[in-house]
Amino acid sequence: MNTTDAAHAVAHDYPHGGTDALALRMGLSSGALLRNKVVLNRGPENRNHLTLAEAVRMTELADDDRILEAWARERGKALVQIPEAENCSDGAVLELVAESWQSHGEIGKAINETFADGIVERHEVKRIRDAIWTHLSKLFGLSNRIEGMVEK
Incomplete structure (x- = not known):
C-alpha cells in the first residue's frame, strides 16, 4: 500500500x-x-x-x-512500537518471541508457495516482502521490549 x-x-x-x-x-x-x-x-x-x-x-x-x-x-524503513517499561514483563517477552517465530514461519511458507509451481510472480514477491517486513517489525519490537526492561 x-x-x-x-x-x-x-x-x-x-x-x-x-x-x-x-x-x-x-x-x-x-x-x-x-x-x-x-x-x-x-x-x-x-x-x-x-x-x-x-x-x-x-x-x-x-x-x-x-x-x-x-x-x-x-523509504525502505520499518516501524517499531516502542514499549513502555511498565509493560515489559517476562510473559510479554515470551509472547513476542513466539510471535517472531510465527512470522519467521510465514516467510518460509510464502517462499515455498512461490516456488511450488516454478514461476515467480509479482504478487508472490510482494507477499514474501510483506512477510519479511512483518518479521522484522516483530524482531525490533522484541529488542525494544527487552531494552525496556533495563533497570535504571
Missing part, C-alpha cells in the same frame, strides 16, 4: 462517522473537501491536496498508522 492508498483508506475507514466526522475533527470545512484531498484518481482539475500536517492530524485522530507505515515502507 502506498501513501495515497493509505490516506484514502484511513479517511474512509474512520470508525466514528467516516470522512464527514473526521473532516470536522480535523477542522476542515466538509467531508467532501477531505474526500477530495484523499481521492485515488486525482485529475489535474483537483487542486485539493492533503498536507503533511493534515496527514499527521488524521493519523492521530483515527489512531491509524497506515499512512506512516506506508511512508516508512516506501
Whole structure:
C-alpha cells in the first residue's frame, strides 16, 4: 500500500462517522473537501491536496498508522512500537518471541508457495516482502521490549 492508498483508506475507514466526522475533527470545512484531498484518481482539475500536517492530524485522530507505515515502507524503513517499561514483563517477552517465530514461519511458507509451481510472480514477491517486513517489525519490537526492561 502506498501513501495515497493509505490516506484514502484511513479517511474512509474512520470508525466514528467516516470522512464527514473526521473532516470536522480535523477542522476542515466538509467531508467532501477531505474526500477530495484523499481521492485515488486525482485529475489535474483537483487542486485539493492533503498536507503533511493534515496527514499527521488524521493519523492521530483515527489512531491509524497506515499512512506512516506506508511512508516508512516506501523509504525502505520499518516501524517499531516502542514499549513502555511498565509493560515489559517476562510473559510479554515470551509472547513476542513466539510471535517472531510465527512470522519467521510465514516467510518460509510464502517462499515455498512461490516456488511450488516454478514461476515467480509479482504478487508472490510482494507477499514474501510483506512477510519479511512483518518479521522484522516483530524482531525490533522484541529488542525494544527487552531494552525496556533495563533497570535504571
